[in-house]
Amino acid sequence: xxxxxxxxxxxxxxxxxxxxxxxxxxxxxxxxxxxxxxxxxxxxxxxxxxxxxxxxxxxxxxxxxxxxxxxxxxxxxxxxxxxxxxxxxxxxxxxxxxxxxxxxxxxxxxxxxxxxxxxxxxxxxxxxxxxxxxxxxxxxxxxxxxxxxxxxxxxxxxxxxxxxxxxxxxxxxxxxxxxxxxxxxxxxxxxxxxxxxxxxxxxxxxxxxxxxxxxxxxxxxxxxxxxxxxxxxxxxxxxxxxxxxxxxxxxxxxxxxxxxxxxxxxxxxxxxxxxxxxxxxxxxxxxxxxxxxxxxxxxxxxxxxxxxxxxxxxxxxxxxxxxxxxxxxxxxxxxxxxxxxxxxxxxxxxxxxxxxxxxxxxxxxxxxxxxxxxxxxxxxxxxxxxxxxxxxxxxxxxxxxxxxxxxxxxxxx
Amino acid sequence: xxxxxxxxxxxxxxxxxxxxxxxxxxxxxxxxxxxxxxxxxxxxxxxxxxxxxxxxxxxxxxxxxxxxxxxxxxxxxxxxxxxxxxxxxxxxxxxxxxxxxxxxxxxxxxxxxxxxxxxxxxxxxxxxxxxxxxxxxxxxxxxxxxxxxxxxxxxxxxxxxxxxxxxxxxxxxxxxxxxxxxxxxxxxxxxxxxxxxxxxxxxxxxxxxxxxxxxxxxxxxxxxxxxxxxxxxxxxxxxxxxxxxxxxxxxxxxxxxxxxxxxxxxxxxxxxxxxxxxxxxxxxxxxx
Numbered sequence: 001x002x003x004x005x006x007x008x009x010x011x012x013x014x015x016x017x018x019x020x021x022x023x024x025x026x027x028x029x030x031x032x033x034x035x036x037x038x039x040x041x042x043x044x045x046x047x048x049x050x051x052x053x054x055x056x057x058x059x060x061x062x063x064x065x066x067x068x069x070x071x072x073x074x075x076x077x078x079x080x081x082x083x084x085x086x087x088x089x090x091x092x093x094x095x096x097x098x099x100x101x102x103x104x105x106x107x108x109x110x111x112x113x114x115x116x117x118x119x120x121x122x123x124x125x126x127x128x129x130x131x132x133x134x135x136x137x138x139x140x141x142x143x144x145x146x147x148x149x150x151x152x153x154x155x156x157x158x159x160x161x162x163x164x165x166x167x168x169x170x171x172x173x174x175x176x177x178x179x180x181x182x183x184x185x186x187x188x189x190x191x192x193x194x195x196x197x198x199x200x201x202x203x204x205x206x207x208x209x210x211x212x213x214x215x216x217x218x219x220x221x222x223x224x225x226x227x228x229x230x231x232x233x234x235x236x237x238x239x240x241x242x243x244x245x246x247x248x249x250x251x252x253x254x255x256x257x258x259x260x261x262x263x264x265x266x267x268x269x270x271x272x273x274x275x276x277x278x279x280x281x282x283x284x285x286x287x288x289x290x291x292x293x294x295x296x297x298x299x300x301x302x303x304x305x306x307x308x309x310x311x312x313x314x315x316x317x318x319x320x321x322x323x324x325x326x327x328x329x330x331x332x333x334x335x336x337x338x339x340x341x342x343x344x345x346x347x348x349x350x351x352x353x354x355x356x357x358x359x360x361x362x363x364x365x366x367x368x369x370x371x372x373x374x375x376x377x378x379x380x381x382x383x384x385x386x387x388x389x390x391x392x393x394x395x396x397x398x399x400x401x402x403x404x405x406x407x408x409x410x411x412x413x
Numbered sequence: 414x415x416x417x418x419x420x421x422x423x424x425x426x427x428x429x430x431x432x433x434x435x436x437x438x439x440x441x442x443x444x445x446x447x448x449x450x451x452x453x454x455x456x457x458x459x460x461x462x463x464x465x466x467x468x469x470x471x472x473x474x475x476x477x478x479x480x481x482x483x484x485x486x487x488x489x490x491x492x493x494x495x496x497x498x499x500x501x502x503x504x505x506x507x508x509x510x511x512x513x514x515x516x517x518x519x520x521x522x523x524x525x526x527x528x529x530x531x532x533x534x535x536x537x538x539x540x541x542x543x544x545x546x547x548x549x550x551x552x553x554x555x556x557x558x559x560x561x562x563x564x565x566x567x568x569x570x571x572x573x574x575x576x577x578x579x580x581x582x583x584x585x586x587x588x589x590x591x592x593x594x595x596x597x598x599x600x601x602x603x604x605x606x607x608x609x610x611x612x613x614x615x616x617x618x619x620x621x622x623x624x625x626x627x628x629x630x631x632x633x634x635x636x637x638x639x640x641x642x643x644x645x646x647x648x649x650x651x652x653x654x655x656x657x658x659x660x661x662x663x664x665x666x667x668x669x670x671x672x673x674x675x676x677x678x679x680x681x682x683x684x685x686x687x688x689x690x691x692x693x694x695x696x697x698x699x700x701x
Contacts, residue, residue, distance in 0.1 A: 027692035034684045079668075129580075129668075141580055143668060146482070146499060146660040148579040163579035166484040277582050278665075284577035286488040 053211045054218035056242050061206045064222050064240055065197060071190075071245030077131040077278075078215065078269035080188060084123055084262050086382050114151050114160045114169065130188055131274040139278055140188075154279040158292075161281065168283040171292030189264050193238045193247035196224055203227050203335035214239045214248040215266040226336035230404035231255065232384055233336060244271065254383045255401075261384050332396075332408050339398035339408040370402065374409040428543070431535060435547045439513065445551070448509040449558050455505060456497035456563030463487065464570045482579075482660070489576045490567025491586070494593045495663065497563035498556070498600050502656050503636065506555055506600070507607050511628035513551045514611025517544040518694065520621035528699055537695045541612070545687065548608045556601040560593065578665040592662055599659040603675060606652040606682025607632065613690040616697065649674075652682050 059067075120126070120142070129141040141150040147164035160169035200206055209223045219239040226233050232255055239249035249265030283289050329342045367378035370388060377390035379402050387397040388405040396405050396412075439445055463486050482499060485492040518541075521527035530540055567573070576589045584592070611628040618624050635651050638644055648654050655675035661668040 024692075024696035027696055028689070030692055031685050031689035034681075034688055038681050038685070127668075141664075143661075143664070146579075146657055148581075148664060150581045152581060159581070161581040163577075163581070164484065166488070280583070281581050282583065284485065284488050285572075286485075 054213060054242075056211045056218055056220060059208055059220060061208050061222065064208055064220055065200075065206070067245035068193065068197065068222075068238075068240055068247060073132075073244050073246045073271065074134050075132060075273045076246075076269060076271050077274040078129070078266045080128040080130060080264060081125065081267050082121060082128060082262070082264040083125040083260070084121065085259055086123065086261060086384055114158075128188075131278050133274055133276075133279065137279040139274075150281075152279055152281045154281065157281075159281045159283075161283075161287075166284065166287045168287045168289040169292055170283075170289055189238070189247040189250040189266065192250040192262070192264060193240075196236045196238065196250070196252075200224060201335055203337075209237070211242075212239050212249075214241075215269045217248060217269065218242045219248050228335070228337045229255075230400050230407075231336040232386065232399045232401055239265070252384075256383065258383070332412060337398065337400045337404055339396050339400060339405060341394060341396045341408070341412060343394050368402070370406055372406045372410050374406070374412070377409070379405065428539060431533075431539070432543050432546055435543050436550060439547050439551065440554070445513065448512060449555060452501060452505055452509060452555055452559050453562040455501050456493055456559060456566050459483075459497055459500060460486070460493050460563070460566035460570050463493075482663075485577070486567070486571060488572070489589075490569075490571035490573050491564070491576055491589050491593060493567035493571065494560050494563040495596060495660070497559050498596060498659065499657065501559050502600055502603065502659075503653070504632075506552075506559070507604060507632050507653070508629050509555055510548065510552055510604050510607050511611050511632055512625045514548045514608045515615050515624035515626075515628040516621045517548055517612055518615040518690075519618050519624035520615075522619040522699070523621045531699060538691060541616075541691055541694050545608070545612055545690075548612060549605065552604040552608055553598075553601045556597050556604070560597040564593070579660070579663050580665040582665040584665065596659050596662050599662060599672060599675075602679060603656050603659065604679075606679040606686075609683040609686035609690070610652065613686040613693065616690045616694040650678070652678060654678070 127143040129139075129143065131139045136153070136155050138153045139150060141148050144164065147162070149163070150159075150161045152159045152161070156172050158171045161167075162169075203226060205225045205227055207223050207225075209221045212219050212221050219241050222238045222240055224236040224238070234253040234255035234257070237249075237251040237253075238247050240246070241248050248269065250262065251260045251265075252262040253260050329340060332339045332341055367380040367389075370377055370379045374394075375390055375392060377388050377394075380387045380389070381402065385397060385399050386402055386405055387395060388402075388409055389395050390409065394409070394412075396409050398405065398408070400408075463483065467487050482492045482495040486496055518527065521530060531537065535543075573586060575583055575585055577583055607628075610631065611624070614627045614631070615621075615624040618627075632653070635653050639648055639651050639654055655671050655678060658671035658675045661670075661672055
């Protein structure tokens with residue numbers, strides 16, 4: 001507070017003018033200096049705090065994968081930041097109102113239903129809190145502005161609590177494995193890393209690329225890269241904690257470059273036992289409680305689908321939903337460049353000229369025309385997933401480039 | 414203006430007397446009392462509205478609209494404190510601060526009383542600090558008025574007792590009260606930056622009305638800019654950006670990141686605009 005101590009004598013207006021002008025200018029230096037110092041601090045401190053990559057003993061990719069598999073972290077609590085940029089327009093509120101609308105008709109309507117709530121993770125940046133204490137007690141909270149959505153698994157009970165609408169979703173799990181599935185949402189870096197490593201086969205290169213610091217812990221960087229250039233997945237980087245083998249950060253960059261499609265990592269993590277009260281939940285007075293189906297019969301299909309959608313994200317899910325009603329969903333190829341195809345049995349999308357008018361122009365602007373031996377069709381692209389809808393009503397989708405889609409369509413013809 | 418001879422003899426007691434005078438002058442004004450009255454009325458209106466809406470047994474808020482915490486009020490009157498603060502923080506509270514801060518120097522200049530204040534052996538820096546302290550006291554008092562009024566209404570209309578945090582865990586009513594007090598302090602601290610900004614604007618003009626209008630106008634502008642997604646790169650530096658972070662105090666465990674960011678940002682605004690106000694006020698020609 002130095003400036004305030006350089007009191008005063010300023011009531012003396014008889015000081016000569018030049019002096020006064022200089023003094024006046026000099027005083028304005030103080031706020032400017034404060035701004036400068038603040039800007040420098042904001043700009044420099046993160047750079048200085050970045051103490052560089054830690055020195056860790058060398059490890060082979062195989063050993064690192066084994067380390068992940070052997071990782072047995074039972075107790076942890078931490079904060080996860082997850083950003084998804086699929087290149088879809090940010091639907092924001094529209095998306096959630098659609099979701100709740102769909103739920104109202106479908107499932108008796110509870111905004112606390114986990115499967116509906118967690119689709120919100122498919123776009124934007126979210127902060128999550130995770131806590132776990134053994135296989136029977138886990139908690140995952142989605143922090144929202146002024147409210148929070150929590151899924152709490154404690155023994156036989158699985159609770160979903162939406163503090164914004166004060167609604168509770170409850171289901172009982174007959175065995176904890178099923179409950180584990182119910183909780184299994186594409187949220188933690190570990191879930192995602194496991195999905196990515198499932199896809200590892202001879203079409204993939206896996207390397208260890210140095211080290212990094214994540215959430216204050218030393219970690220190895222495991223890089224998973226599809227060898228096939230037809231895949232839209234550029235590379236997947238997993239930062240693995242050097243001590244526990246727990247994946248701390250998961251980044252998926254598209255082959256087209258630019259920002260990561262999915263970036264999920266711990267910003268804080270502790271491997272101590274979380275307080276027991278974390279997992280205690282009794283529905284608050286006056287809360288609307290929706291009883292879910294027993295995980296044993298109703299939900300397994302749903303839970304399975306949910307865990308599968310990890311990598312494919314929301315799109316793949318909507319494709320699945322789309323495909324569910326249609327028979328003959330086929331997968332062409334394997335590994336990273338597999339393409340799913342199905343026949344809508346319809347006429348395909350009307351092309352812009354057929355639909356005519358403004359709407360036709362709108363349709364055309366969404367996709368690109370593509371032609372090949374299969375005929376012609378429209379390609380709809382996002383940063384990760386492309387879809388080809390042919391004029392005779394066949395749909396090809398996959399995390400592959402447009403050319404690969406056309407090739408797959410040609411081959412299928 | 415004559416040169417004050419005794420400037421260099423700081424008298425702590427005298428400074429306190431000065432501050433007490435300022436506080437008394439400010440809080441005695443009808444305008445101040447009217448502002449506080451309006452602030453106290455907000456929780457009453459919210460409480461009655463929620464009571465009427467839920468009179469038929471249905472849950473309030475429906476799909477979870479409205480200010481934060483509103484759906485929990487019927488279970489626990491303490492939540493009315495949080496809802497009332499969430500409802501008043503974006504506009505009512507800062508507007509009241511804007512009026513008081515904008516008027517602090519410019520109002521005196523306008524009324525022709527500023528030169529008499531300067532004749533007193535106070536020194537401009539000390540006068541400015543006293544004015545800022547007065548505005549900060551008003552921030553605290555205004556926030557507490559909202560909180561206390563909300564607590565009273567909540568206790569009258571709704572049950573009290575153990576409460577569920579937004580993370581789903583339960584805390585005792587006493588701890589809930591403690592959190593409510595912390596939240597009130599966090600809200601009051603959120604207004605520190607706005608108060609410094611208002612004081613700076615107040616040193617720029619001789620018209621109290623102009624200063625108030627400018628401060629409130631800046632507030633509205635910043636609130637609007639904060640909603641425009643294309644500006645997300647600079648939004649973290651708006652003084653209002655982290656205001657609603659006080660809700661993080663209702664998480665269990667408390668999520669400190671945004672709260673700390675908010676406090677840091679408010680301190681930065683106070684330092685920048687406080688020193689700018691000092692630079693302006695100590696070099697300004699006071700003719701009225």
